[in-house]
Amino acid sequence: MRGFGFYKSKKYLQRVLSSIMLSMVIVLLASSFANTYLLEKSMKRIQEDSNLKILTQLQYNFSYMNEIITHLSYFVLKDNLLIPLMFDETLPKMDLIRSYQRMSSIMDSSSFLHSMVVYNHSQNEIYGTTTNFLLDGGVTKKKISDWLLDPAHQHETSRLIPVSLEREDGQMDAFAFVVTESLKPFSRGESAIVLYIKSDWVFDSLKKMNDTGSRSQGDILMADQDGRLYSSHNIDTYQSKATQETIHTYIKNHKSATGEPSGFVIGDVEGEKSMITYMANPIPNWTILYVQSYDQLMAEVTQTRVKSLLVSGSLLLIAIAISVWLSYKLYHPIEDMLQRIRFQQPRGESTRRTEGGGDELHAVSENYLKLSHTLQEISSEHIVNKYYIRKFMTDGQMFSHHDMISLIDKHGLNIAYPAEILVCVLRLDQFQSYASHTALALKKTHSFAITNIAQEMMIKAYPCEAVEVWGDHIILIVSLVDAPATAKTDTILPILRDIQHTIEQYYQLSLSCGLSDAISQLTQLSFGYTQALQNSLYTLIFGYQSIITSDMVKENNANKRVSIPETIERKLSESLKKGLMTEAGIELEKAFSLFATFHYHDIHRAVTNLTWVIKYAVVEIMENRVTKMSFHVDYIHHIPQEKETLEEMYLALLALCAQICEGQKPSNVERNDMILETVKELIHQKYADINLSQQTIASTVKLSSPYLGKLFKDSYQITLTEYINEVRLQHAKHLLESGDHSVLDIMEKCGYANPSYFFRLFKAKFGSTPKEYRMKKSIS
Template structure:
């Protein structure tokens, strides 16, 4: 009951579970029904095809039998002895004996013949071969005449006619085949030879096709023109008159509708639903039927359907369990959220206006909270406005007016106590401003404001407000019970704020703390003081917490520039390329700058940067190989760097770049000369006479000196470099142009083919011809 009650209370969970279960049920049922239907349809089509194949085989057998009998009848009808029996009005005894003997011979030669009868119309007499015909005193003859010579029902010739001669129950025991000299139906006025075919010979084909494998698959019948059913099994179904009529009616209707000689019908017969396949015998008199129980045919389908239903039921149970688990899994976050906000929900409405489920209840409460937040937000906007106004333009208000505004808008500022202002400023703000998105900036400022208010509010009444994008201002006062206590906890609390913001958001803050003010109109001055104190993090670095006592000496300093001797020694050290001396002088300068006022610090650093830039320009004017110093980079050092340490390192790097370029003039001259040699080789590599001696003559130096200098600098001789350039150009010509090897040698400065081939193979690993062939293939 407890579980049911829990489920009942979770209306959204109910919908989730019902939706998932309904989807799974629909999918499973649809797949099962579709699969069963497709399987039954496929099996039905296969069985229809199978039945028609069986009927085709029976049709072939019957046609073949009819052809054999027709040939025999044609032979018999021309026999002279039998002709005598058929047509003589006065038959001599010897002719009759010879005729009987001939019929016995024919019977002996044909195993499928039951008996023969010759009918003589002149004598209205029949001459037969069977024992019954001869000895039963005319009973068999009377049966033949009654069945074949009935004027009301004339029999066709040259067709098998089912007859009952020897059985008392009227079952078919032979087939008559009448042969006359005309195509008219057989009558008393026509002489004929009647061949009686054994019924087993005809039914044997049906019997073999009627049984497939080890299990009886159905019943095969021959339907005559009058609707009678012929079968090899006297106990077969559908022999009753009502079944014969039903089968004839169904077959005739389907033939008329399909206008075809074969087909299949599914219909209800006496034993049950059956599949009836039919096909004409090909002779135009009989129809072959194959009747099979539909339930037996579809036994496999029924078994598969039942198995599918069982599996679907099992999967359905599994789906129900899975849906319950999945719905609870999906509902888990909502349940956790409900647990968290349930103490704050207050919706007791009933009836039509009540929320439909827990999510609706939450939505309704969110709407109510949103309305309240809008009201609170409007009040907060007014509060923030007054706080910013107090910090920037407090001199425009009287003490009484500010006190009234604080009380009216319920600002968390004491109206009777002293105040201080703290400014929290984001370090490295330029990089922060470039990398953070607008939404991230709003989030960071919101977090800093709330973290500062929460931590500082634990000890002091506090109001926090964002002033600009790079800093937040706090107005602190004391509680009534601590009116005369010092603000000794401010610095530790600020340190806690810095650590919290850095831990969660990766931002560092510097802080300036103003002196105590006793009147509200002095708040603007306190805010400006705290803001200026933040600037002095240039000395202490990031995460500095600064008060007026920390920068007292800087504010009192009268020195505004770096002494001239230090600047002069720095310039001299740079010109001599002495980085150590330049670094020492730069360190002395920054030790002095650390005691300046903030504006003087920036001015002194900027002057040092320009001093270094000017020295670099002066050095470049007197050098062959110059180095570049970007003016914009020099100008931005004092603006982009936030601490003296960063500025010092930037200027030291600038000095290192200048000193690194102060190498001996001889080295510069050698480099220029070697570059000239390389240019000469690149331009004149096609000249066969190009050599180390010709190059030395061109640059007015000895061959040995230029060769040693080149070898020491590039770790290869001039000759090797010449060959390197020539072979590189030879490769390019082999890849791109259709020049002959001789033309390429001429264009690359080679006169000796074997020498060229040896050099080329040593560099590439193949001959020029092989190289060209490989490149053309690739």
């Protein structure tokens, strides 16, 4: 009962448990019924296939039997010994004896024949072969005569007709096969032979096929075109006319629905559900029926269904146990949550709400809404608090001392009075790069984290309020309650360093801090904020993660110098032009040493002016050089904007000066290559000038002839004169191959005045005189 009470009090647990249990029950029952339905359907299909195979075999047997009887009937009809018995009006004794012997011989040769009779219409006499026909005093003869000569029923010829010869109950015990010379229905005006076929010969073979299995599966019947049923045994079930009519109706309707000559239909026969398999026309106008008890056929399916339900019931019990365990496991986190939540309303109120239809989740949602409302109120109050703190910092003159005290008390701000107050400004270093490479959501996270971490670490020692301003810096208002005069250096500075270290460790962010002087009046908060913010700007001088107090920048704020001496700028420019890196570095260091003493607002202007000095020097160097320097001049102006500390600016400009001085060093290889390229270009332009020589070329390029000759020989391993002759001879060769000029004209066009000298050089170069060379080229 105690466990029941536990589950009864947990409405959500009840729903989870009932849902899981119901789902399992539905799934298990559905799968069980689906399996048995599919099994029953499969069994029907298999049984139909099996029955149709049996009936197909029976159809073949009937067809074969019908063919044998047909051939036998034609043979008998044409038998010469039986013709007198059929047609003679007066029959001699010997013909009668021979005819009877012939009939006996035919009976002995055919095991399926029950008997045979011959009707002689001329004598209106019937002759038979059976013992009953001959010895029972004419009873059998009269029965045959009445059946055969009944004018109300004309019998089809060459058809199997069920008859009763010996049974008193009128049930069929043979098939009659009437044979005449014509194909029309038999009449007593013509002679005929009637062959009686043993019904057992047909039905026993069917029964043997049916009984091949472990037990009898059903009854095999034959139905004529009127729906009458026949079998070799007296089966009371099918004797009723209503039953025969019902089976006939089932088969007729199924044939009409499917249009197939064979199939199966399920229906009630004598109050029992049965499966009726049929095949029409195994022999003309006959239908084979296979009637089976449906319950007997589906006994195994029923047993399987029962077993399946038993298994499903067992699994259901197991599923219920699992569902209880699983439901509790799923409910356990909710139970833990309910135990941890402390509701704000009284216990009685909570109980009444639960009894009114709510469950655990409803109670949690109500509590959540209440907490959410409370949180919203706290958030709104927090926003208002931060608003007033920002107003104190930026527009402190708007408030009187009394107003500020009232607002602090009203909103519960953690600012103590009367007590000295310090304002700390925490700024993100390299903020421009941070702002351009950080997502907005991450910026909000960082701002929230820095504000809370700084406040939590500072509040351990002193009352403190923290607020974020403009996204790039955090303000800490620290109240020095009962603090000694050395509190700033002994306590505040170590805490600020811990804050810097913590933020860097967790978020890889660098913070610099500006610290104001101690403030004794609340109305001076805006002044303290301005002072701390101004001090934090001097990160430009002191570098990243510095903590800057007013004493550290006192000299900078008092310094009125706004520029460096012109001598430093002039010496720096001259050193760059001369390529003297050492002197340039010394002057640059002097300049930045002076920058470090300037007021913050004058530093950027002074550094920018220095970059203009360097740029003018670079422009002048590039204008006077023969070869260009691979240097981007406009980049110089971006250095003061890209760098945030004097150290970074100094290192960037120092590297720039080193690049400029390195470019000032003369390159002998570059100079010599340029001179030689100029000489070669000059030779190719003036090769036709007779006065072109090493001396004239040296005079043109302003070099001595020996120096130019040595330089050319060292570079190309050929003298300058040999190169001139090489160029001239190549032009002469081209003119000999492609022009009609005379040899002397060609010699003059190539800068030669002496024919013998030209011929000797040409033959030494190409192995033949100019005339011979032209002749060889023309022939080839």
